[in-house]
Amino acid sequence: MQLERLSLILEIVGQRGEATVGDICRHSGLPQATAYRLVQDLAAAGLLDNVARGRFAIGARLKGIVQDDLSDDALCGIIAPRLARAATEVGAAFFLSRLRGRSVEIIHVETPETGVSFLHPGLGTRPIHACSCSKALAAFAPDLLGGQAIEGRLKAYTDLTLTRMEDLQAEFAQIRSRGYAECVEELERGMCSVAAPLAQEGPGARLSIGATGSARVFTPVFRARIGQDLLGLAQELAAALGWDWSEPAPRPA
Known part of the structure; x- marks a missing residue:
């Protein structure tokens, strides 16, 4: 338990680049006193x-052990240009999200260069059960939602939000089959999104890319096309980052 808490703190700080004890508490669920004590122990080491x-950052000792830079800035330096190109080609906002502790956060958004109308998803934490960027990661991380312990505590943002674990597990199975997730007016009426993980295992399974737009534009046919485009882009980005990318399993007949 103690090692898991220490690892979680290092993961959160490493992803953010810098973090306060408050940031760590928000993304880990740790009590402030516990987080403060563990941060002091890590700093002393x-x-x-x-x-x-x-504000705390990854220490020089740990940097000497781990050479790969997986901070937000380093990842955006590689991923953002590709998202920008996709945003302009499709005419929709594209975003990058990552699993930070036990929450999923949109950390970067690219919008079209042209004057077309688009919806900006905003930055920040998204609910695990009601946003494509979160569901794309939760589908491949069965313990992320906490199983039956969370039953009855999932918020309904619209009348289309799935709040029963049985329904969510069925949707997660579909996401694993096709490789990408959808959010169809579940978080906000009139707004849809599609997202895919960068990989199904390893560090890529903690990152998702996606696109968002109005329900009028993001029709079922359009979402299916974007989903396939995202799978191809995920494969390209995983290769650029030196990660393995797994082909999703065939959909059952």
Whole structure:
């Protein structure tokens, strides 16, 4: 348990680049006193550095052990240009999300260069059960939702939001089959999105890319096409990052 908490803190700080104890509490669910004590232990061991008042970054000792930079800035440097190209080609906003602790957060958005109308998804944390960027990751991480313990506590954002674990598990099976997730007016009426993980295992399984737009534009046919485009883009990005990319299993007849 203690090792898991320490690992979770290092993961959150490493992804954000810098984080406060408050940031760590928000993404980990740890009590503030516990998070503060563990952060101090990690700093004393040289695994975290206090880079500013109340802000911590990965320490020099840990950087010497782990050479790959998976911070938000480093990932966006590789992924953002490809999302920008897709946004302009499709005429919709494209986004990058990552699993941070036990929450999923949209960390970057690219919008079309042209003057076409588009919907911006915004940045920040998204519910695990009601957004394509989250569901695309949760489908391949069975323990992320906490199983039956969360039954009855999932918020209905619209009348289309799935709040029963039975329904969510059925949708997760469909996501695993086709490789991408959809959100059809589940988070906000009139808004749809499609997202796919960068990989089904390893660090890519903690990142998803997606596109969002109005329900009028994101028809079932359009969403299916975007979903296939995202799978191809995910494969391209996984290769650029040196990660394995797994072909989704064939859909059952």
